[in-house]
Amino acid sequence: DIKLTGVPNQEIIQAPTPKSVSILPNHFRNVKPKLLVKEGDIVNIGSPLFFDKTKPEVKWASPASGQIRTIQFGARRVVEKIEIAIKDNEKISFPALTKLNLESLDRNKILDIILEANLFTLIRQRPFNKVADPKDTPRDIFISGHNSSPLSVDLQNLIEQERDAFQTGLTLLNKLTEGTVFLTLRSPIQFENVSVQTISGPHPSGNVGIQIHHTKPLKPGEVIWSVNAQHVITLGKLFKTGSYDPAVIVSIGGSGATNPSTVKTITGVNIGLLVEEQNLKEPARLISGDVLTGKTVENADFLGFYDSSVSIINDDVKRPFLGMLSPGSSRTKYSLTKAFLSFGNKAFNFTSSQNGELRAMVPLNAWEDVLPMDIYPNPLYRAILAQDIEEMEKLGIWECDDEDFALCSFACPSKIDVGGVVRDGLDLMEKEG
Template identity: 65%
Template sequence: MNQISIKKGHNINIQGCPRPEILSIPLPQKVSICPNQFRGVKPKLIVKEGDEVKIGSPLFFDKLKPQVKWPSPGSGKVTEIKFGKRRVIERIEISRDDNQFIKLKTYTREEIKGLDRKKIIDHILEANLFPLIRQRPFNKVASPIQIPRDIFISGYNSAPLAVDLSTLINTDKNIFQIGLTVLSRLTKGAVFLSLDKHMDFDDVFTQKISGPHPAGNVGIQIHHTKPLRPGDIVWSVDAQHVLTLGRLFKFGNYDPKIIVTIGGSGSTKPITVETVSGASIESLISSQIIEKPVRIISGNILTGMKVSLKDYLGFYDSSVSILNDEVKRPFLGMLSLGSSKSKYSLFNAFLSFGNELFDFTTSQNGELRAMVPLNAWEKVLPMNILPNPLYRAILAKDIEEMEKLGIWECDDEDFALCSFACPSKIDLGAVIREGLDLMELEG
């Protein structure tokens, strides 16, 4: 097994780490899927309000790739289709009243090995599960007509308050193996699986990865395994979605089951639960006693999206983070001495005893200010990329310079920790996304 040791990065010591035991909670009465969350997709509705759907029924498709459709995570009635400005489809809401699903053909692992790539692609498309597969560069839904150089799977989630993927994989090891075998038939290259613990699987190259966040990000693993070059396309699949593909081929239906962590400094009961994709936020945090202002985030605290109780879990999210939103600004705070309990430092600026957990709030501790090159970005970015010159090239819209500096390997989630560490409060991840959008627009 290949070893990858990441030195740069930082594990955020936040209060409210979820308990690892998986709890069963009542399934949500409503589920939803949000078409506007999918990058580069132009959605076209297949259903209308009042339609009855089953688990796995197609809800909408991409006008640019009409064969790629999105599945219903619940069985019941389409109760609301919410539109935003310029008729952008923001949400398709389903009231669950049954557990009916679309039944497809089943395959054994040996039968999967005998299938050609087209039959496997067609089966995934028929189940409306192709959006589980994303491509790099651009980190968007993959195209079924493209053949990826390689496929990457991260079995290690290093993000704050994340699900323990190793335990999850080990629990459903046989199903995970079927999912890996399915993916191995989709590329002429290799399937790379990165794990933080030793496990053996067939049909893939396994590698053990260690180090602080963002070591678990698939973009970091691609960079340290087989970097992207201009013209390369690789695919990535979340570990929980590998299990979803495995269940599809073994049992013949889409199982929207997902394991989700609920935690953070604003959480009164940090837990790990089993629910379904697109579950309502209200159903997930019903056990929390919230008596003060909090911010709820679908996803992790670095890359997630702010949501309310009326919103739903994101399609690719497996965490709900709760942060204290009660911000108190101390007078002349930057001049006070502070301590490890009152101020958080990535670079050991305060005396502390062990890895103390910090009560984070939503405060940025300052506003956007002039850029000061103190190597704060470089200290937490484990890539052979110069973030400062790349940032300047993106602002200047210098396509050639951006390409020379390695933007093809970048994604905003890999630079989220740089935004957190930045003394100038620059959202570097958002700027990287602007650069990627510009590169895609220019072709």
């Protein structure tokens, strides 16, 4: 594990009510958004904001009730941001379902309800880790109830607190696959309509891709769906209450946080609102997501749709003069060797400095040491650079996602963005069909 200072207190507190929220269409992989609203329109919680041109039945729900304040476009008029000024708490409602009603529903009816509620975007698929296609029937569905990434929310505690809604979500997801719903937890909890398995060990043990690899690996031509544990609760509440609950639990921590905490807020909340209690003094790097896979953001930006943490680290962009000749030993610096052999559970005060720049690749097994998959990352990396699709398939790229290679990027002595290259390879595979 990467032990960081500023671990959040896991007691959940209510965050201040935001004045606006935002959905960021360009954060969704391979989605071509088509707007259903314009600036000035009034929307309710659950109202459709846009749809994917390649899958018109898949729409994105508004996480707030109010007025469309801003629609921001990028190059070629690509929609980058839809900001909603919150005015009230009006929701689009559907008939609530009892347990007996839910058990009587077939797959098509459940899909219709999720699509009509504009919440199918909560379901992602492997390969490619993108919004799933409702026309597909997944081989299996995987849910990770253990978040092993640094400074993350304790999902197991949250699942226990929202047990009824989580069970409802599991029941409906079980009807969407002819295979098995696999739920991976840190310690066992009994649920119906699901295969519960436990996992232990350091990060990336909580990544759903790692769990798929060690449970039932993905083969070419197969499709697996995955759902974030918090989104299972959201789907469960949709069927239990008849409306979309946009609540999300977010951890706020890191070396730059003065009051590391876990808060309850809503999807798409403003980053500045979440960190205003942290009294940031030194130059700080704000990250929507964890420090390994998140995106750098500013106070004026908004939380990513699938993110459940805000990481704050000190922003160090200075390069030490003659750093390679500085006195002392490697004991004064962080390294994988020292982390595993010497410091035990000591927490580190990381900054944004990567201690060097991109350099020649040296195969020292640094990637292999932190990738718990039966995949050879070095040959796969070379095959991707060569755009050798046949070799990429042989080396198992269908099982991969860039988040599973984040530790390889962190450990790489050559400062190579291994995860980014894997993402390029997956994009090429999808483009070539």
